[in-house]
Amino acid sequence: MTQPKLTPLAARLPASVPFVGPEAQERQRNQQFIARLGANESGFGPSPKAIAAMQKAASEVWMYGDAENHDLRHTLAKMHGVAPENIMVGQGIDGLLGVLVRLYVAKGENVVTSAGAYPTFNYHVAGFGGVLHTVPYKDDHEDPDALIAKALETQAKLIYISNPDNPMGTWHSAETMAQMIAKTPVGSLLILDEAYIDLAPDGTAPAIDVTNPNVIRMRTFSKAHGMAGARVGYAIGHAEVINAFNKVRDHFGMSRISQAGALAALQDTDWLPHIRAEVANSRNRISQIATENGLSALPSATNFVAIDCGADGAFAKSILAALIDQGIFVRMPFVTPQDRCIRVSCGPTDQIDAFAAALPKALATARAALR
């Protein structure tokens, strides 16, 4: 042995990335995208007040951020009607999911999710040696009953569901989610990823009950708040579950600038209603573009729209490739039958115009390839 050895688990993991980012694709193409509509970022941007707070904090960045995220956590607690001990701030939902899997999933233990749901969660499960069990989507929705049944069958430590769902944009009612929470087996922790909840119809979120140790809710500043690049997410849950993060998290890992930005974003209470209106308009526009091109859009409670391309995954992939060829960054679901769709993020008019202009040619290219 001439080289230090990775752990057996690390040695068998591939070097991989859950998604290839747009910048990496631009470098491969040697050309910038003209529309960035693939990562469900918010092209409407963050609140101007959040931007101002981050700009101010930039000159204070010589200081480490507050390891306790005190001000942000207290503001969030007040907003959600819980105690600060029920809130954990972390480096985006991605970072929080990584810590959560680490805390609960020992090597060989079981985890349940939907086939085609969030790949970064699956990446973390694999990274800690968990065993992933999947159930199919049902009519383009995640299937709470099937997830619960699979969790019972496998004695799963974690169950993952997003509501509203990514990548389909569909959603369940608060009642359905409340029932799922109630049915979560003792011994399982339900991760309810609500990254898109700010963009869903009022009443989509079930009531928050932090006395229940079997569910943890995940929220983010990356979507409606338009701060994906700042890496701020938070979890809401039972105080014991929340405090467990303090066993292993990177206490000084939060950017001070991001902390300031997130706090200011919360204080600008006008911004989310504005974004909800912009996103609703943009969803309508994307649906209309789909219809004009003989395709159909799925209803969405998120800041993106899944467009059903009406055939199989190969056809959708061919459309996607032709869009990317024209400088339109979009993505698509990974798993059949969801992969008959492409997924287009909402965005400012000029970005959606660019998509609208590129779609007919992309369709023609894909259809020609079929012949």
Place this chain on the structure above:
Amino acid sequence: MTQPKLTPLAARLPASVPFVGPEAQERQRNQQFIARLGANESGFGPSPKAIAAMQKAASEVWMYGDAENHDLRHTLAKMHGVAPENIMVGQGIDGLLGVLVRLYVAKGENVVTSAGAYPTFNYHVAGFGGVLHTVPYKDDHEDPDALIAKALETQAKLIYISNPDNPMGTWHSAETMAQMIAKTPVGSLLILDEAYIDLAPDGTAPAIDVTNPNVIRMRTFSKAHGMAGARVGYAIGHAEVINAFNKVRDHFGMSRISQAGALAALQDTDWLPHIRAEVANSRNRISQIATENGLSALPSATNFVAIDCGADGAFAKSILAALIDQGIFVRMPFVTPQDRCIRVSCGPTDQIDAFAAALPKALATARAALR
């Protein structure tokens, strides 16, 4: 069981924090510090060009950061005369250390460090179930020979050393470090933490040799570059070791604002010489203050000075407490005999003035307590 169970490892970890941050102490005291000289932050701030770049990036923060850290990695590679494949950018050295321990240390495996060296490294080792073995400092320096001997004895996967050292500020020559690298056992990975290297005498860093898989170098933008709150560090090493990070790291975890700031900081080549001069002045001033108070300062190659208070840890602790009482945030080493010192970060004149004004009273208080 009414509650999902943590892994056995997580269950036995305490909820803890390697350091209590200054903001947390301010909340406990219910009063702000008047001098922030305890965390080796750089009160001289980051380059104005880095601040400007971060301010510009704030309005682009709706986009995720580049998962490959391409521009920063390529610039760093060029600077160090290595390939981009030899550089891994991460969320500060803290974040990189966490990933490295995860990759190399399976439960029960051995790790070697110095008694009283960086607590956050120890926190990560405990967090992944590693077994920490320590060797004492020797004349206030970390002891490379003892570290290597302990690594051989324990077949350690990782060996940690910082050069220059935190918390003592002492350093070894490049030759000594090169010898330590050469003596690193096959099967061990030497982590050479060079967080403070930009502030050390020229020639303190041994030559970088990325063909050697037994050493990984850690660098940061938190110290000389004055960007602790931005969370940007990087590792330099063998391409295989570096690429292993891609198995488990949070690929989209870097703040886009921090990426922009770090890149601009590198491009402002005038800033580090300026900071080196400021820090050298500040070190001299702190030494002089120590002397004026009948204490002696240790020589330092960092942005802080360890002041030998001339008695035991209890006496130093009593001085520290009396400084904190007067609103001066400083820290001290954890372990005997280093804990006879207090550790004062360099900083702008007004901050050091405040320390100078508070020290005589703190000493008097501590001496009175001895009687």
